[in-house]
Amino acid sequence: MAVSGGPDSLALLLLAHAACGADRIAAATIDHGLRPESAAEADFVAGLCAELGVAHTTIRVEVDEGNLQANARSARYLALGQWHDEARVSAVMTAHHADDQAETLLMRLNRGSGVSGLAGIRSTAEIPGWGGTLFRPLLRWRKTELEAIVAGAGIEPVRDPSNTDEQFDRARVRRFLEEQDWIDPAMLAASAEHLEDAWRAIEWFAAEDWETHVVPDSDQQGRGFRYYANVPRAVAIETIGRIITELGGTASRGEAARAFDRLWQGENASLAGVLAVPGTERLEGTGITMRVWRFAPEPPRSST
Known part of the structure; x- marks a missing residue:
């Protein structure tokens, strides 16, 4: 101790x-x-x-x-x-x-x-x-x-x-x-304890979201991910942060939140050297159309 x-x-x-x-x-x-x-x-x-x-x-x-x-x-x-x-x-x-x-x-x-x-x-x-x-x-x-x-x-x-x-x-x-x-400081501390419980629930759902809704993007030769974004914003922010980490970058929760907001509005988002592009995809066999966001390293910028 x-x-x-x-x-x-x-x-x-x-x-x-x-x-x-x-x-x-x-x-x-x-x-x-x-x-x-x-x-x-x-x-x-x-x-x-x-x-x-x-x-x-x-x-x-x-x-x-x-x-x-x-x-x-x-x-x-x-x-x-x-x-x-x-x-x-x-x-x-x-x-x-x-x-x-x-x-x-x-x-x-x-x-x-x-x-x-x-x-x-x-x-x-x-x-x-x-x-x-x-x-x-x-x-x-x-x-x-x-x-x-x-x-x-x-x-x-x-x-x-x-x-x-x-x-x-x-x-x-x-x-x-x-x-x-x-x-009452003890009651404030109790509120923080309840918020810790809520945060651990978000972490758990984010881990599930990663396992079930993030897949390698075959169009990027294994260098990108498709994210079938269908969870509350707080969970999606954690998943976005993990995707960025897996692609070699580092993003704060605030940066991941801003990326989420842009993608939700149908706009591209760029952070930590990663480009995220929003879109939709019709799932085979179900006929369901889902929101899908593609993440991949940003292409090199032209020097001209």
Whole structure:
């Protein structure tokens, strides 16, 4: 599990220790080196783990310049992925909780995110940029509950000043939620959980759509696909994205959505080096006419 020394991750450590025992868990602390105190904080976690009999590893990473929080997150998950493989743990656990989930949902609502984004922090997922299982068992717990566990154990946790630094969007959203007595973060987190269920349903139907409605295009010598588009827009967007990937490109969901809209209106769509052409096809033996969209690498542009 990832343990930074903050109250959330310390509560995760204590809960896992109580539920599983010391021999079945291990902890890793990522030292980003962004604050002078970070090395001492990692040593603090190492000492606590030694008292509990839990195996512990400190991993020091370098964070690229630019978007500090995003780059730190990427470096952290890559380090945890490598540790996951080297330590041969079955899953990496993080201490994301209901308040984190509520903040994430509000931030993504404000950005106009689709169902995938509004599903928020997934309860289970792949370790970003690596693979392997990422498990977040505390998404139904409130932050106050986790802090009470740590306080009850007589432990003074680490306090990261970036959590209250309002140059970061999350800190501003956090303060906003704290000031609202009519918003229940636990209910926002429950809504995100329902949206996660909806998103997993879309993923399932998109996998079925790929298997049943996408075929190699014989007219393109195996370098293209025919897509018999007969599903709701949210599912078709996922299928379009997968077709683009199979043809060697990369398209965001927003780009795939715009391609869907053009194709639905009977217009060609071009994205990530792939040309999609709308049409219809009469199915043999049934007499049914279906919408069919053809995807193939774009032809080279003329230099003249």
